[in-house]
Amino acid sequence: MMTDRFSIAKCLARNASPLVLCGAVALIVIGTALANDAALDRTVTEALVRIVYVVGLYIFVGNSGVISFGHTAFMAIGAYTTAWQDCCSTTKSLFMPALPNVLLQANVPPPLATIVSGVVASIFAGVVGLAIVRLSGIGASIATFAVLAIVNVTFSNWDSVTAGTSTLVGIPNYTDHWIALLWAVIAIFAAHFYQTSRFGLSLRVSREDEVAAKASGVSIFRQRLIAFVISAFFVGVSGALYAHFLGTISVDAFYIDISLLTLAMLVVGGMNSLSGAVVGVAAISLLIEVLRQSEHGFALGSLTVSAPRGTQEIGLGVAMLVMLIFRRNGIAGNQEIGERLSRFLAPQLQRSSKLTEDF
Amino acid sequence: MIAALQILVDAISLGSLYALATLGVGLVFGVLRLTNFAYGDFITVASYALIVPTAGATEIVIGRWPWPFLVTAAVGVVVIVSMTSEYLVFRPLRTAKPAVLMIGSFALGYIIQNIIILVYDGRPKAVGLWPDLGEAIVLSGLRVPKLELLTIVVTLVLVGALVLFLKVSPFGVQMRAASEDFRMARMLGVRANTVIGTALAISGFLAAVVSLLFLAQVGVMSFNMGVPLMLFAFVATVIGGMGSLTGALIGGYILGFASILLQALLPEDLRTFRDAFVFAVVIVILVVRPQGLLMPRAARERV
Numbered sequence: 001m002m003t004d005r006f007s008i009a010k011c012l013a014r015n016a017s018p019l020v021l022c023g024a025v026a027l028i029v030i031g032t033a034l035a036n037d038a039a040l041d042r043t044v045t046e047a048l049v050r051i052v053y054v055v056g057l058y059i060f061v062g063n064s065g066v067i068s069f070g071h072t073a074f075m076a077i078g079a080y081t082t083a084w085q086d087c088c089s090t091t092k093s094l095f096m097p098a099l100p101n102v103l104l105q106a107n108v109p110p111p112l113a114t115i116v117s118g119v120v121a122s123i124f125a126g127v128v129g130l131a132i133v134r135l136s137g138i139g140a141s142i143a144t145f146a147v148l149a150i151v152n153v154t155f156s157n158w159d160s161v162t163a164g165t166s167t168l169v170g171i172p173n174y175t176d177h178w179i180a181l182l183w184a185v186i187a188i189f190a191a192h193f194y195q196t197s198r199f200g201l202s203l204r205v206s207r208e209d210e211v212a213a214k215a216s217g218v219s220i221f222r223q224r225l226i227a228f229v230i231s232a233f234f235v236g237v238s239g240a241l242y243a244h245f246l247g248t249i250s251v252d253a254f255y256i257d258i259s260l261l262t263l264a265m266l267v268v269g270g271m272n273s274l275s276g277a278v279v280g281v282a283a284i285s286l287l288i289e290v291l292r293q294s295e296h297g298f299a300l301g302s303l304t305v306s307a308p309r310g311t312q313e314i315g316l317g318v319a320m321l322v323m324l325i326f327r328r329n330g331i332a333g334n335q336e337i338g339e340r341l342s343r344f345l346a347p348q349l350q351r352s353s354k355l356t357e358d359f
Numbered sequence: 360m361i362a363a364l365q366i367l368v369d370a371i372s373l374g375s376l377y378a379l380a381t382l383g384v385g386l387v388f389g390v391l392r393l394t395n396f397a398y399g400d401f402i403t404v405a406s407y408a409l410i411v412p413t414a415g416a417t418e419i420v421i422g423r424w425p426w427p428f429l430v431t432a433a434v435g436v437v438v439i440v441s442m443t444s445e446y447l448v449f450r451p452l453r454t455a456k457p458a459v460l461m462i463g464s465f466a467l468g469y470i471i472q473n474i475i476i477l478v479y480d481g482r483p484k485a486v487g488l489w490p491d492l493g494e495a496i497v498l499s500g501l502r503v504p505k506l507e508l509l510t511i512v513v514t515l516v517l518v519g520a521l522v523l524f525l526k527v528s529p530f531g532v533q534m535r536a537a538s539e540d541f542r543m544a545r546m547l548g549v550r551a552n553t554v555i556g557t558a559l560a561i562s563g564f565l566a567a568v569v570s571l572l573f574l575a576q577v578g579v580m581s582f583n584m585g586v587p588l589m590l591f592a593f594v595a596t597v598i599g600g601m602g603s604l605t606g607a608l609i610g611g612y613i614l615g616f617a618s619i620l621l622q623a624l625l626p627e628d629l630r631t632f633r634d635a636f637v638f639a640v641v642i643v644i645l646v647v648r649p650q651g652l653l654m655p656r657a658a659r660e661r662v
Contacts, residue, residue, distance in 0.1 A: 067458050131646045138394060138457075142597040143645045145590070146638040153635040256590070260396065260465045267462040310477030317470035321448060324463045328455040 013346035016338030018192040021278050022185045025051065029181045041177060047285035048180035049241045051278055054265050055187040056234025058277035060227045061266060063200055065207035066136065069259045070144030073151040074121040074232040076254035078239025080155065080162055081117040083249060086110055088170030095168060098160030110174035114183075114240040121236025126229050133224035136210065148259065155251045167250040175245035183241060187234045191274050199226050268323050270330020275337035283323075283331060284316070291315045361500045366623050372507035374615025375514035376572055378608045380592035381599065382521065383565035385607035388596060389538030390558045391453070394461045397444060397468035399589030400475075401437050401563055405570035406580040407475055408436040409486065426489070434567040440471070441563030445556055453555075475582045483581035488574050510572050517568065518608065521561070525604070530557050538602055598644045600651025609652055613644075 012019065025048070032044045057071050084099060085108040093104050108116065132143045155162045162168075194200045203223040206213035213220060243249045261284075269280020291312040327333065380402070387395050409429070424432065444467055452463045492506040525531035530553070536544040537554045545551055569588060574580055591614055599610025617640050621633050629636075644652070 067461070131642055135645055135649050138601055139597055139645050139649050139651070141394075142594055143642055146594065146641045146645075149590075149638045150635040153632055153638075157631040256586075260462075263458075264462050264465060267458055271458060310473045313473035314470050314477065317466045317473065320466040321463060321470075324455070324459055324466065325448075325451045328452065328459050 010346045013342035014196075015189075015192065016342035016345065017275055017336040018188045018338070020338045020341065021188050021275060025184055025188075025278070026181060029177050032177060043285070043289050045175065045177045045180045045245060047281060048177065048184045049175070049238050049245060050262065050265065050285065051184040051281045052180070052187045052241060053235055053238035054262050054269075054277045054281045055184070055191050055274065056231050056238060057262055058231075058266055058271070058274060059191050059194055059234065060224075060231035061263070062271050062273070062277065063195055063203045063207060063227055064224050066133075066224070067138075067141045067263065068144040069141055069256060069263070070132075070146075070148040071231070071235045071262070072254050072256070072259040073144075073148040074125060074235040075239035075242070075258065076151055076155060076251065077121045077124055078117040078236030079243040079249045079254065080239075081120045081236070082110075082113050082240040082243040083168050083171055085113040085116060086172055087168060091170060095163040095166075096161055110172055110244055114174075114237055114244065117240035118233040118237035121239070122229050122233040125232030126225070129225045129228040129232075133221055133228055145256070145259075148256065152251065152255055155254075162251065165251055167248050169248045171243050171247050171249065173244065173247045175241045180241055180245070183237060187237075188274065188278065190230070190234070191277075194227070194230060195274065199223055203227055264320055268320055268330060270332035270334050272330075272334040273332050273336050276330045276332035276334065279331050279337075284320070287316060287319055288312070364501055366619055368501070368503055368507060370616045370619035371612075372510045372615075373619055374612035375510050376569060376611075377588075377591050377595055377615045378611030379514055379517065379565050379572075380569045380588050381595040381607040381611040382518070382604060383562040383569070384589070384592045385596045385599070385602065385604055386534075386558050386565075387562045389602045389604070390534060390541065390554055391449065392457050392460070393449060393464060394457070394593065395562070396461060396465040396589070397471060398464075398562065398566060398592065399583070399585035399587075400468040400471040401441055401566035402570040402573070402585030402588055403475065403580070403582060404440050404471065405433045405437045405567035406486075406574045406584065407479060408433045408567075409488070409574075409580075410479070410484070430567075430571065433571060434564050437563040437567040437570075438560050441559045441566070442556055445559045449555070449559070450552070453551075472582050479582070481582055483579050485579050486574065487578060488571070492575055506572070506575055513568060513572065517565070521604075530554075534558060594638075594641055598641055598648075598651055600653040603651070603653045606651055606653035613652075614641075 029044060029048070032040055035041075053071070053075060056074075057068065060066070060071075061068055084096070084103050085106055088095070089107050092099070096104075128147050132140060132147065135143050156165050158164070195204065202213070202218045203220075203226075205216070206218055206220045206223060210220060239254070265280040265284045266277055267280070268284060269278070270276025295312045323331070380398075383401075384395060384398055387393055387398075448463055448467050449460065452460050455463075489506075492509060493504060495502040495504045496508070497503075523531075525535055533544065533549045534554050534557060536547070537549055537551075541551075544554075566585075570585065573584070573588065577584075592611070595610030595614050596607050597610070598613060599606030599608070614637065617637050618633065621636050622630065625633060625636065
């Protein structure tokens with residue numbers, strides 16, 4: 001057994017799920033690049049940024065079973081940290097006069113700024129996590145919301161550093177579909193390696209039964225904190241990517257709506273599997289796009305039929321409800337997409353792939 | 360002295376409003392284990408009921424009725440909306456995981472909000488509801504707006520009625536049994552649909568009252584006006600102790616007092632950050648008492 005441990009088939013089998021997921025996402029991006037359609041390109045890039053967010057969210061929520069309303073706080077921190085680093089060198093001192101001189105002078109290259117933003121979000125998560133991950137269930141969820149509210153109020157009113165509620169403009173447009181794809185792939189693989197690692201498995205055990213996990217020597221506090229910090233990194237990066245994608249940010253965009261929409265994507269996809277996270281984003285993004293198209297109107301013979309304003313959102317809400325009611329374990333049904341494939345490639349690996357299944 | 364009393368009255372009044380909202384959230388959580396994200400939209404619906412059936416920005420129909428009819432109409436509309444939601448959304452999802460139920464309620468709220476946008480467009484509307492209530496009663500230097508008094512009185516009456524209902528009426532007893540142990544209560548003959556339906560009806564009733572009091576205070580309605588109230592109510596339910604109604608009341612008053620006191624005591628330049636401090640207090644309370652201030656027996660996990 002040990003001799004062929006590194007055989008290609010086994011390596012593929014172990015990583016079948018992330019490979020399939022990334023492959024599918026990459027195919028969509030390549031298709032978009034070939035289609036050369038600006039609107040489609042924006043939609044796909046935005047969806048990829050959402051994948052980074054939701055996969056990051058999944059690392060904590062999916063593995064720990066604790067619902068977080070607060071991850072948008074990390075996105076806001078990621079986006080603003082980006083703005084502090086590489087926004088608008090000429091007007092920076094006007095918008096954000098109280099920034100330290102180093103930052104005022106700084107013009108950090110966007111790739112580096114993106115990583116730094118993730119790290120800053122992580123550090124913040126590490127600090128607030130010390131208090132939050134001690135809690136369980138709905139108490140933890142409300143505490144995460146409290147963090148989001150604090151970040152939101154602070155950013156809205158700390159005018160000299162964040163320009164208050166006004167929109168910051170002039171962030172370089174660095175996120176294109178390839179950059180977003182790169183980060184989506186990194187996030188998917190990181191989530192996969194995390195959830196099959198010792199840490200991820202311990203956390204998943206605690207999700208199923210806190211008391212049993214404690215009795216088996218799992219420190220729930222430590223495992224949750226680790227997941228919280230990793231998760232915040234990717235959500236922070238998604239904020240940076242988003243800022244680099246739009247070129248403008250305003251604090252209103254980072255509040256409970258985004259938290260709930262991303263949670264809805266995760267739950268609709270299936271919150272206990274990585275495949276669910278990715279499929280959920282894909283399904284809802286596709287749905288939003290289809291509804292948006294129908295709102296623009298489509299030609300029916302000689303006349304254009306278009307839906308009135310607001311129907312897009314109502315349609316989205318109804319579709320989400322229908323999916324929840326008829327597939328309450330999510331589209332992926334708590335299964336990983338590559339499980340069959342990995343059994344086919346290396347039947348003797350069954351045991352390890354079982355571990356990622358929902359028990 | 361007068362200033363301190365003034366702050367106290369303001370705090371009791373705001374606390375009462377939060378406490379009413381919190382009770383509506385707490386009751387439903389008790390029987391259904393549902394964190395109802397559509398609750399804020401129930402609050403919104405009650406206000407918009409006042410301008411039904413017109414879609415115009417300035418025409419108000421029900422809002423011009425004498426107050427007993429007006430209140431009945433607003434309450435009726437919300438109770439219908441909330442019981443319909445129970446039938447269409449919460450009933451099929453009843454046995455689903457709490458997270459799924461919660462996202463279901465979010466989707467429902469999203470639909471309600473956008474129906475309001477579709478019908479009445481997204482702009483806020485100014486509505487002068489009961490302008491007389493804005494006047495203040497002056498008592499040896501103490502200025503108490505009538506609306507604050509009304510809020511406090513209404514809260515006292517409703518809480519009294521609710522306690523009576525829960526302790527005496529068969530529905531109330533069944534409801535308490537169901538929030539203690541839903542499965543056991545069903546085995547003993549409590550009808551799930553009746554209990555959950557009643558809980559949602561009462562929750563809708565409270566949402567309507569909160570909505571009218573809030574609208575009379577701010578004078579402006581918008582499609583997401585209920586959301587901040589709902590969020591405060593969630594926070595209050597959790598710090599009070601999920602599933603405990605006394606806890607819900609206490610939680611509501613704590614938030615009201617914290618908001619008003621911080622508003623009065625914080626230095627001028629930190630005042631805009633008031634809510635950040637309120638939520639910091641919330642986190643501290645949660646860390647010190649993770650199960651909430653009052654923990655109902657049913658919430659304790661048995662091993």
